[in-house]
Amino acid sequence: MIHTRLLHTSRSVLKPATMSARALELKENYTNIHNKALALNPSVRLVAVSKYKPASDILDLYNAGVRHFGENYVQELVGKAHELPKDIQWHFIGGLQTGKCKDLAKEIPNLYAVETIDNLKKCKKLDSVRKTVEGAQKINIYLQVNTSGESQKSGFIYDNLAELEETVDFLLSGECTMLNFEGLMTIGSFEASTSGEENQDFKRLVELKSKLDTKYKLDLLLSMGMSNDFEEAIRQGSTSVRVGSSIFGSRPPK
Template sequence: MSASITYDEDRKTQLIAQYESVKEVVDIEAKKVYVNGDASKVLVLVVSKLKPASDIKILYDHGVREFGENYVQELIEKAKLLPDDIKWHFIGGLQTNKCKDLAKVPNLYSVETVDSLKKAKKLNESRAKFQPDCNPILCNVQINTSLEDQKSGLNNEEEIFEVIEFFLSNECKYIKLNGLMTIGSWNVSHEDSEENRDFATLVEWKKKIDAKFGTSLKLSMGMSADFKEAIRQGTTEVRIGTDILGDRPPKNEARII
């Protein structure tokens, strides 16, 4: 079905240039952090929410395979149109009643916003019911490192450990613990500081959890405004949308094709 998705050459040239520009900066920063300058340690997750499938196809044809979506129905519709080997990441707020819809997507690769035991259990149960033969969904536990009321995520140690224990239990077969995720506060992300304290908090949670459970968790933190700091502080994924795909339209004006 992807063969029917067309795009113009000017848009292709623009998006590839913008992607490569971001990738170059990410690689430069990653080489400073990782042993032997291994830039592949940091994934550039292209955030494609509210952008048409044609934009995704441009980057897919350029070799990009991992894309992040914020809205369940949009992800489902794009997954039907685009190639099956795309690794879809759900990075929007996870609702319990949407877990079953997400779990039906065969190539749903990751859910990065698990913020309760109830949601983890529902996602595992739904994957078992609807796509038991597909790969387990990689999951990140979302931590609210800024403690802002408007942000999703856990910050209570008992609740965090409870979710981690479920992921590591025999009951949890259809989703798999991958790492931790946070969205830092806007103010902190735009400060002129050597260290982002919200990212530092996530790093401390990783150390605590790894020490207690013997895990080796990955980190997803950093977006267009603060991804350089995130890489310096140890992220293994940065989520970049606007710097690659440009400004997003209002939700009511977005189109799938």
């Protein structure tokens, strides 16, 4: 939630005496999206997706009280995390290669969540490396599920959940000490997200949550919804939405 006063930053970060036009624009955009989200669910979390955007944009929103930011690329996230205040709660929301798990777990002590876990091997790598990082917080894990069945998307296969349940078993085991199984994530297909009707991709994730909650005695969160479909996602049960362009504006080419 946006606070009415500026919050403390690290000494290396200078806060402007007055808000720039860009800072005012970002705060207005964020507030608009946040209010729409809260009207549907007062406890929903809004993650501001800042990929390709400069650290100065993130700092402007940080100074307005925002703490949850999402990034899609490991090296971009590592660079921003080193530069920006250490109480930012970073969400990694991009495709993750197993070889990059070490960088995420080791280089970002304030990594809040990885929302794109799609196999057991990545969980084991994150956990083993995180154990070597002194003072690091546990990483919240979201298992990504391909509920739309699109071949270009990552995620556990919705109709074959044996591997997903094997990963859940590990996350809940005593062997795994630096990861916290917080929820499930999916990305709705373009067709489902623009139909104006109930999103069947979101519906499948809600149904899966119910099954896992019952089997493992959990109360999982759901990360569903982006700029074009976050309101429908919240209506269908999402507790965390990832919004980028509606807050920061269009992105430049990578």
